[in-house]
Amino acid sequence: MRVLPLYVVMGGWLSMPALAADAGSWMERLAAAEQKQSYTGTFVYERNGSFSSHAVWQQVEEGQVQERLLQLDGAPAEVLLVNGQMQCATDDLAAQVREAQAWHGQRLDPKALSEWYEFREIGDSRVAGRPAVALAVVPKDQHRYGFELHLDQDTALPLKSLMLNEKGQLLERFQFTQFTAGSVSAEQLKPGADCNPVTVNRREANPTSPWRSDWLPSGFTLLDANERPSPASSETVSWLSYGDGLAKFSVFLEPLRGALVEDARSQMGPTVAVSKRISTADGDVMVTVVGEIPLGTAERVALSMRASSEQAQR
Missing domain, CATH: 3.30.200.100 (MucB/RseB, C-terminal domain)
Incomplete structure (x- = not known):
């Protein structure tokens, strides 16, 4: 089935028959894939009409996840992370990554999310030359945004993600233009000379406040x-x-x-x-x-x- 154009997808979600079981299975695969899959690729990121392009390398080996991210537009900017902790970064990225790490990133839990979102399979897709399945993540109230996810049929990793408001308008796009699953070499994970070592003080989350x-x-x-x-x-x-x-x-x-x-x-x-x-x-x-x-x-x-x-x- 062909994926519907973006401007009709949101309205179509309400009338299309839900394939909840299949969509739920894909979300379970996605939740498991991000900490198990090695890959390399390039992607574009769109936000507020502004585009940027990036290269990414991720290697998962013996339970350790190493990730290198390199911005390809303008002055080179990169960051290297091991198990989510920043090892080095160019100066203009260091503060951004520190702030992101302050979130103590939430692990995707499809069962819990199903209380607040509905998952629907909306068709087959093709992204970065790879077959994918398109899912709708539909909020059950007006207090959160929806998503359209295109998951790689082989790895279940997201090849494309669109964040949409209640009118179906695009708020944010993440999309691979090239993606290759498989091991990453040590040379590819080696940061450039401008990636300065950093120290991040780890602390436990504190769910109390005045x-x-x-x-x-x-x-x-x-x-x-x-x-x-x-x-x-x-x-x-x-x-x-x-x-x-x-x-x-x-x-x-x-x-x-x-x-x-x-x-x-x-x-x-x-x-x-x-x-x-x-x-x-x-x-x-x-x-x-x-x-x-x-x-x-x-x-x-x-x-x-x-x-x-x-x-x-x-």
Whole structure:
């Protein structure tokens, strides 16, 4: 069956017969594949109308996963990771990878995700010259985005991923243009001279905080919490991260101490940033929610934040 064009896929999801059993099996294969498969390839990434291209090498051997990522556009930028921990990076990538690692990446759990998303097989596909199967990952409410995944029929790895809003509009694209499964050589995993060694201080996730939310979308739980210095003042900023196993967002809370700041909202591709002033017993606080969730959901989360010492609103 031919994959439907993007502009009709979203509407088609609601009327096509669901092949839930087959789609669920593919999601199980995907969950297992990413930590077991070695491969090399090149891919394009599109976000907010901007494109970039990258080369990637991943070697899985005796339970160890080594990954090298190299940006092919503009000045060379790369990062090397072993078991998800950064070993080296060019300066402009180091901060990005550190922030990504702060998420303590959620392991894909199709059974848990099926509470919040519906999986449907929507047809056969071909990506990077390889046969693939196309799946729809359809959110069951308005508080998260949907996906169209094209999984390699041989390895079950994602050859293409489209993130779509509720209108079927493209928010983000990841797509291989060349993909080869199999072992990667030590030479291919060797970083360039500009990949500077880095040290990342590992810590256990801390799912406690002096802050809480009176409301969260169903399925989202607190993954981690911390405090960090503000980049703009001498204040300490509280940070919390939430996820549902697929979607994630962060909440930052900073005391205002009489500072005059305005509420704000913005969106770049799938990523929203919403800032709201809230009042607490200790004074006004600016709450900023950043993540890949709809704007309305981010605003509701921001307005629901409370100090843990305050009685929960009923």
